[in-house]
Amino acid sequence: MYGVLRRHEEQSGTDYQDRLFLSFDKMFSREKMGPLGEFFDYWKSRSNEHLGMPTIDSFRPKDEMLSGNSRAITLVDVTNSDPANFMFYSHPQYTRGFFDLSRRRLGDHPSRMNIKSCAADYLYCMINRQPIYHEIIQTIGDANRHYVRLALPVADKTGRVVNLAYAIRMMP
Amino acid sequence: MHSPKETVTETAGLDEQLREQYSLAAFRDLEQGTVLGRVYEFWESLPRNDSGLPVISDEHLFNGATEDSLQWMSVIDTQSDNPMEFVIQACGKRQLPEYCTDTADICVIDIPCLFHAIQLAIECLTCKHDRSAAYHVINQTIGGRRSHYARLLLPVGDAEGSVVKILHIVRPVRMSVKAKETL
Numbered sequence: 001m002y003g004v005l006r007r008h009e010e011q012s013g014t015d016y017q018d019r020l021f022l023s024f025d026k027m028f029s030r031e032k033m034g035p036l037g038e039f040f041d042y043w044k045s046r047s048n049e050h051l052g053m054p055t056i057d058s059f060r061p062k063d064e065m066l067s068g069n070s071r072a073i074t075l076v077d078v079t080n081s082d083p084a085n086f087m088f089y090s091h092p093q094y095t096r097g098f099f100d101l102s103r104r105r106l107g108d109h110p111s112r113m114n115i116k117s118c119a120a121d122y123l124y125c126m127i128n129r130q131p132i133y134h135e136i137i138q139t140i141g142d143a144n145r146h147y148v149r150l151a152l153p154v155a156d157k158t159g160r161v162v163n164l165a166y167a168i169r170m171m172p
Numbered sequence: 173m174h175s176p177k178e179t180v181t182e183t184a185g186l187d188e189q190l191r192e193q194y195s196l197a198a199f200r201d202l203e204q205g206t207v208l209g210r211v212y213e214f215w216e217s218l219p220r221n222d223s224g225l226p227v228i229s230d231e232h233l234f235n236g237a238t239e240d241s242l243q244w245m246s247v248i249d250t251q252s253d254n255p256m257e258f259v260i261q262a263c264g265k266r267q268l269p270e271y272c273t274d275t276a277d278i279c280v281i282d283i284p285c286l287f288h289a290i291q292l293a294i295e296c297l298t299c300k301h302d303r304s305a306a307y308h309v310i311n312q313t314i315g316g317r318r319s320h321y322a323r324l325l326l327p328v329g330d331a332e333g334s335v336v337k338i339l340h341i342v343r344p345v346r347m348s349v350k351a352k353e354t355l
Contacts (some may be wrong), residue, residue, distance in 0.1 A: 004184065007182065007183045008182050009179075009182075010180045011179045012177070012178040012179075083255070084299070084301065107244060107301075113178070116294050119294055120294050124286065127290075
């Protein structure tokens, strides 16, 4: 498929997932007028010129984004060195049958497969200091999901990535 | 015949990798008598700390493991909480194609292929958290370099019960003559 930079397919017992890491050409062509496009535009508008991303005190999507999309943004504190201890401030987008991670650690998720994949994605985003855009098809337990996810890094004043903010859009 | 309990397939441009994790029961069956099987027996024979983890000093490791084993072994220092800062140290003089680099004594983040580095970091972190051995068979082509190997991760503790290093041992998987003839 055009725009796939990397494909990660995983099977663990009955759990399965296919994660497509997509280019930003793909993201813009799909999301430009939608909620993820709006979220990206907000992140870009708050980005610090030198850091290439917003600082934590200038990035308040839940307060400043006008549309209702802001309620669906998940914030992850990635200051802990161990990815299993990355902390979710809020996790409003969990869907029926999936696990609510609000005020929990990534390592608290019941699916080891999901913990490892999310940790890998978050590390990639932090190390590269770039947004990442994925299409994810997964079956965890009895629940199936097909969605796209846009994750955006946020730094502290020193430039260290301390938060990830992400939003998802369920695919039909 | 054993089936993997976890399978990861990754493709990125011309790079690709298949990482299959097998149970330790499968490991014992498949690796009996191989270098991985011998190092596992050595690891099992090590004295344990109060939390049940094997403990070994570098000196004891180099004296206890055979020359043949050491060439396939590296030690990953896992004292950092950040798995990208785990430090890889080769035990033998062999180059280390399984890390996609010829240099030893590097941090995981210094491995040239970031996707591979992150996969290794996550697998080592899982081994550290689980405090148990992990056995994978990995078939990868990264940067035009093909490697197919079985790999064993063995956690080692300190007196306080933390996992402070992981023994990383590989065995190249060679294509059988029969398989080559059918090509």
